[in-house]
Amino acid sequence: MSESPGRASSRPGLSLFCEVTVSERVLEFEEALAEVLRHAGAVAKPAREQEPIALKDALGRVLAEPVRTERDQPPFARSTRDGFAVRSADIAEKQPLRIMGLVRAGEVWRGSPVRDCEAVEIMTGAPMPNGADAVLMVEHTEIATDGLLRVLGGRTLQPGENVVPRGAEARAGVEVIPAGRRVGPAEIALAASCGYAQLEVFDRAKVAIVATGDELVGLDTKPEPWQIYNSNSYALKAMVTEAGGLGGRLEIARDRREDLIDRIAQGSMWDLLILSGGVSMGKYDLVEEVLREYGAEFFFTGAWIQPGKPIVFGKLPKHGIVGHRLDAPWTGEWTYFFGLPGNPVSTEVCFRLFVAPLLRGLCGQSEIAPRFVEALLAEDVKGSMRVTRFLPAVLEGDWKQVSVRVVPWQGSGDLAANARANAFVVLPSGIEQFHAGESVRVLLR
Numbered sequence: 184m185s186e187s188p189g190r191a192s193s194r195p196g197l198s199l200f201c202e203v204t205v206s207e208r209v210l211e212f213e214e215a216l217a218e219v220l221r222h223a224g225a226v227a228k229p230a231r232e233q234e235p236i237a238l239k240d241a242l243g244r245v246l247a248e249p250v251r252t253e254r255d256q257p258p259f260a261r262s263t264r265d266g267f268a269v270r271s272a273d274i275a276e277k278q279p280l281r282i283m284g285l286v287r288a289g290e291v292w293r294g295s296p297v298r299d300c301e302a303v304e305i306m307t308g309a310p311m312p313n314g315a316d317a318v319l320m321v322e323h324t325e326i327a328t329d330g331l332l333r334v335l336g337g338r339t340l341q342p343g344e345n346v347v348p349r350g351a352e353a354r355a356g357v358e359v360i361p362a363g364r365r366v367g368p369a370e371i372a373l374a375a376s377c378g379y380a381q382l383e384v385f386d387r388a389k390v391a392i393v394a395t396g397d398e399l400v401g402l403d404t405k406p407e408p409w410q411i412y413n414s415n416s417y418a419l420k421a422m423v424t425e426a427g428g429l430g431g432r433l434e435i436a437r438d439r440r441e442d443l444i445d446r447i448a449q450g451s452m453w454d455l456l457i458l459s460g461g462v463s464m465g466k467y468d469l470v471e472e473v474l475r476e477y478g479a480e481f482f483f484t485g486a487w488i489q490p491g492k493p494i495v496f497g498k499l500p501k502h503g504i505v506g507h508r509l510d511a512p513w514t515g516e517w518t519y520f521f522g523l524p525g526n527p528v529s530t531e532v533c534f535r536l537f538v539a540p541l542l543r544g545l546c547g548q549s550e551i552a553p554r555f556v557e558a559l560l561a562e563d564v565k566g567s568m569r570v571t572r573f574l575p576a577v578l579e580g581d582w583k584q585v586s587v588r589v590v591p592w593q594g595s596g597d598l599a600a601n602a603r604a605n606a607f608v609v610l611p612s613g614i615e616q617f618h619a620g621e622s623v624r625v626l627l628r
């Protein structure tokens with residue numbers, strides 16, 4: 184039987200906790216993010232399983248193969264205006280022009296090429312008639328009673344004006360969307376314009392979600408006054424879906440070693456395991472200990488952020504499951520895990536900052552880092568000398584000026600305040616006071 188690395192003994196037992204040397208590694212926010220991005224970048228490269236999917240169902244999936252043009256784009260020189268196809272040089276010198284006929288989108292001009300002092304009426308999206316090199320906008324013309332076309336207000340026309348030449352957007356056969364791109368509406372539009380009815384996409388990473396806590400009940404249970412609903416599993420599953428993964432909620436783990444071992448063993452067979460709760464300093468916060476006992480390797484055991492400081496990140500040996508026993512054989516593979524603090528706002532902040540980038544990497548995506556925008560603080564806010572703060576906030580204003588206002592809250596358990604926010608304002612550590620009007624970073628939801 185292969186023995187997993189880091190396992191001091193194959194037999195579990197509480198006494199084992201004493202044998203494990205605990206090395207804490209609490210990182211600054213930037214370091215923790217860099218650590219996650221390093222792993223996310225590395226897992227994005229290996230070949231993943233892929234499957235074909237109908238274009239209409241491809242939103243949110245990640246391309247396993249690039250999209251290439253079928254033909255030159257546009258496939259013909261295209262008028263971008265309703266007006267008249269003409270020889271641009273004529274406009275300055277040779278008016279009025281004779282109108283030879285009309286060409287509309289979906290047709291091709293079958294008359295003779297446009298010559299001096301001639302014009303062909305043309306609609307947006309129609310192919311240019313031979314001989315013409317520009318399109319005069321209909322708004323800039325008038326047709327006199329003699330039926331001849333005149334240009335208004337002494338306008339001139341440049342060669343190529345209001346025309347997109349054949350192949351100007353892309354030549355036939357070139358890559359227009361690289362593999363690794365998440366498919367959004369723009370990618371769907373482009374793929375459709377290249378004739379793709381289906382795309383090759385990566386399989387989604389499968390994410391096991393485990394909520395831990397004696398106080399938690401499922402939504403099918405009426406809670407006692409001292410119990411609370413397990414909201415984190417639902418929030419995590421939603422965020423997993425949003426990041427491009429496939430989430431599965433495992434049974435709640437009680438704050439007992441046996442339960443945690445069982446869920447960790449199950450979770451180790453998935454692509455990623457997310458645990459919520461049980462990573463703080465409380466007497467029943469056993470997650471980190473049990474992970475260590477299980478042979479986990481930790482990349483960090485905390486980050487100087489608020490909320491979310493107790494977050495842990497590492498990898499677990501995958502054990503073949505034999506009735507969920509700890510001494511089942513090691514498969515030789517690893518599964519990444521995160522242990523997130525259970526307070527729901529901490530859970531969300533940690534997911535957006537750290538879990539989502541890794542998950543995007545596991546899904547084969549090439550753009551993995553969280554995205555921040557800049558906005559002006561609407562009011563003064565207290566920072567912290569030690570931690571980088573991520574506070575629920577409302578990004579508001581119009582297109583000229585965007586400001587951000589921190590939402591009043593009761594701390595990182597306040598889901599009502601969290602739901603009034605549409606972003607998180609970032610207050611870097613080492614600054615005691617941020618002032619109204621200052622420019623700050625904002626993490627979008």
Ligand code: AMP
Nearest residue numbers: 394396413414415460461463524525526
């Ligand atoms: P913990 O991180 O386990 O110390 O939990 C911190 C706080 O988050 C406690 O008030 C818990 O009751 C709460 N909490 C933990 N897990 C969940 C969950 N799955 N859903 C909602 N709240 C939770």
Ligand code: MG
Nearest residue numbers: 395396460461
């Ligand atoms: Mg707990």
